[in-house]
Amino acid sequence: QVHLVQSGAEVKKPGASVKVSCKASGYTFTSYGISWVRQAPGQGLEWMGWISVYNGNTNYAQKVQGRVTMTTDTSTSTAYMELRSLRSDDTAVYYCARGVTGAIFDYWGQGTQVTVSS
Amino acid sequence: DIQMTQSPSSLSASVGDRVTITCQASQDISNYLNWYQQKPGKAPKLLIYDASNLETGVPSRFSGSGSGTDFTFTISSLQPEDIATYYCQQYDNLPMCSFGQGTKLEIK
Numbered sequence: 001q002v003h004l005v006q007s008g009a010e011v012k013k014p015g016a017s018v019k020v021s022c023k024a025s026g027y028t029f030t031s032y033g034i035s036w037v038r039q040a041p042g043q044g045l046e047w048m049g050w051i052s053v054y055n056g057n058t059n060y061a062q063k064v065q066g067r068v069t070m071t072t073d074t075s076t077s078t079a080y081m082e083l084r085s086l087r088s089d090d091t092a093v094y095y096c097a098r099g100v101t102g103a104i105f106d107y108w109g110q111g112t113q114v115t116v117s118s
Numbered sequence: 119d120i121q122m123t124q125s126p127s128s129l130s131a132s133v134g135d136r137v138t139i140t141c142q143a144s145q146d147i148s149n150y151l152n153w154y155q156q157k158p159g160k161a162p163k164l165l166i167y168d169a170s171n172l173e174t175g176v177p178s179r180f181s182g183s184g185s186g187t188d189f190t191f192t193i194s195s196l197q198p199e200d201i202a203t204y205y206c207q208q209y210d211n212l213p214m215c216s217f218g219q220g221t222k223l224e225i226k
Binding site: 033035037044045046047050052059061062095097099100101102103104105106108109110111 | 152161162167205207214216217219220
């Protein structure tokens, strides 16, 4: 069965970077894109961006454009999301999600808590 | 950018009630609309895709309808395990997408 397993919680200082991983199993990794969605405490879902695992193409939300990089390693079926120049409002749970037809998210990772605090 | 207006933001209903949530898009998005359920501390779960298609394994009491700018999500008979927050999501301009603000559903 399909699983997306994310890396553990992170605590970072403002201005630092964080890299979250998402290891996929149970399906052909290159056949689906991966999106990243975050959720600030008590808030709704915010789409951050997408990567085509097939060819590495990316598309980022304007809000994080310039600070985020999404990559994949097909040899380990792992997707990565790096966010730089962290601010307190980046504190959130970060999810990876498999996208069918681009943005029908049928499987999600368990979430990674990222806390930005001085 | 396409804005999604979801209502109500919260809802209290009794077990067995019919529950309806609406989502309005700021422009025509055809049927590119999904619905998710999120329970506290958990990842969202896909319930309905392409406005009206029930995801495999999801109980038939959940349904969706609509096209263009106006969409409806319905639980025909509310069960205790349906307590969650529900989100609509549009994906008219792939690969970008956006979510509604969410509807928190509670038992009366």
